[in-house]
Amino acid sequence: MRVLVAGGAGYIGSVVTAALLSGGHEVTVLDDLSTGHADAVPEGATFVQASLHDSAPVLADVRPEAVLHFAAKSLVGVSQTQPEDYWHTNVGGSLALLEAMRAVDCRRIVFSSTAATYGEPESVPITEDAPTRPTNTYGASKLAVDHMLTSYAVAHRFAAVSLRYFNVAGAGFGLGERHATETHLIPIALQVAAGTREAITVFGEDYPTPDGTCIRDYVHVLDLADAHLLALPAPAPGEHRVYNLGNGTGFSVQQVVDAVREVTGHPVPVVVGARRAGDPAQLVASSARIRADLGWAPQHAELTTMVRDAWELSRPAGR
Ligand code: UFG
Structure with a gap:
């Protein structure tokens, strides 16, 4: 499949890009390098430096059949002091990406959601039916995109999957975690x-x-990559699935x-x-x-x- 990976220069996005390439997919990575690294983009992928807000011409050029969307700001603490950045990038950027997809009739997407959408759990283990009451702007911004995907599935026949990661760890394909500000x-x-x-x-x-x-x-990034490859073809048009990913x-x-x-x-x-x-x-x-x-x-x-x-x-x- 011809896929576009938004945020493919980051930790999880780069590992999943490598897994997609080894699965025979044709991959273009879109990343603004605000936190990612150009040298993390696996060999064999085409790299375009652009933000989600400027993704329309890239999609018009690439014409992907599906998008995997990892591009986001993800520091919980900063999301509390600079919420505007989180709404702008995570929510505004995702909306721009979905509109860019619609413009080229690409309606299949796998989205990186998070356990932070649940907030303080009433009981563990947490199922997908648990109440979503995020306790920070980061989690709220990811939940907003989950809701966006539900409505795009219903109104615009998107086939969407939200993967709610718990704590991702490990390395794979020679790629690992390399954050300028490390909090994990x-x-x-x-x-x-x-x-x-x-x-x-x-x-x-x-x-x-x-x-x-x-x-x-804690879930290994290679197991996470497997989940993305399984999720990619799974939903039918009009369907938005939500899956937790942990051990x-x-x-x-x-x-x-x-x-x-x-x-x-x-x-x-x-x-x-x-x-x-x-x-x-x-x-x-x-x-x-x-x-x-x-x-x-x-x-x-x-x-x-x-x-x-x-x-x-x-x-x-x-x-
Ligand atoms: N911790 C420490 N010392 C540190 C860093 C972390 O004690 O220096 C503790 C934290 O308090 C927490 C645990 O280690 O109890 C794990 O903390 P991380 O920062 O590694 O991960 P979080 O569980 O806070 O965050 C992860 C993801 C977030 C996501 C969240 C969902 O990294 O993106 O899970 O709940 F929002």
């Missing part, structure tokens, strides 16, 4: 192991969990730090800090729906596998 637990702990950071601050150890630290559901198993911050110690052999010093605003105690996905509908089965569910794959790619020589 595993890459930060690996920076400590690599010697570029002194210690990791654990945000709170007084949560109602067995060891007092927050529990999250259904939670690991605490303490367990993640322990896994990083085990994999890297570094002591990874920890400082206990205050809770981070807006962090739910526990976020664990039920991925029963995508397993049942599409036969998705994660192949790299071990926490140490995710940590090891990320470490192999990022570790400095000699460590």
Whole structure:
């Protein structure tokens, strides 16, 4: 299939681009490089530097049969202090992209949604029927696009899938996480192991969990890539499907730090800090729906596998 990957120079978008190429798809990456890296675009893909707001001429030129949409701002904290950027890029940009698609009669899309659309869960594991009450602008902006896709499916016969990622980790195809502003637990702990950071601050150890630290559901980026390839052909015109993507198993911050110690052999010093605003105690996905509908089965569910794959790619020589 001829596909356009918006945000294909970022972490998840670049890995999925590589998976699409190895599956025989023809890929054009559209990315404004605001957070992505041109050298992350896999060889074999055509790269066009443009923002979502300027995507119409690109789609007119490429004439894709489907779009995979990863392009977004994704820092929860910044979304609270600069919400305008999140509404502009994530919502305004997505609207521009959908209109650019409609203009060339391309109506198939897989969208990167997030567990942050649910907010503080009433119960875990979280199913797709759980209430969506985001606690930050990032989650609200992603939820707005999910709603946009539902209405485009109904009104304009789009075939759409929203994949709600939980905590993505690991590396694949020689590509991994490389953020200028790193906020995620595993890459930060690996920076400590690599010697570029002194210690990791654990945000709170007084949560109602067995060891007092927050529990999250980590999913390997290669398993995520598999889900995208399965989701791409799945919906019929007029259909918008929503799937959670996680392993259904939670690991605490303490367990993640322990896994990083085990994999890297570094002591990874920890400082206990205050809770981070807006962090739910526990976020664990039920991925029963995508397993049942599409036969998705994660192949790299071990926490140490995710940590090891990320470490192999990022570790400095000699460590
Ligand atoms: N944490 C620390 N110290 C750090 C960084 C993180 O203790 O230096 C903790 C957090 O408090 C949290 C856990 O590690 O309990 C995981 O934090 P991340 O920032 O790695 O990931 P989040 O769970 O906050 O966020 C992820 C995605 C978001 C998405 C969210 C959905 O990265 O994009 O899940 O709930 F919005």
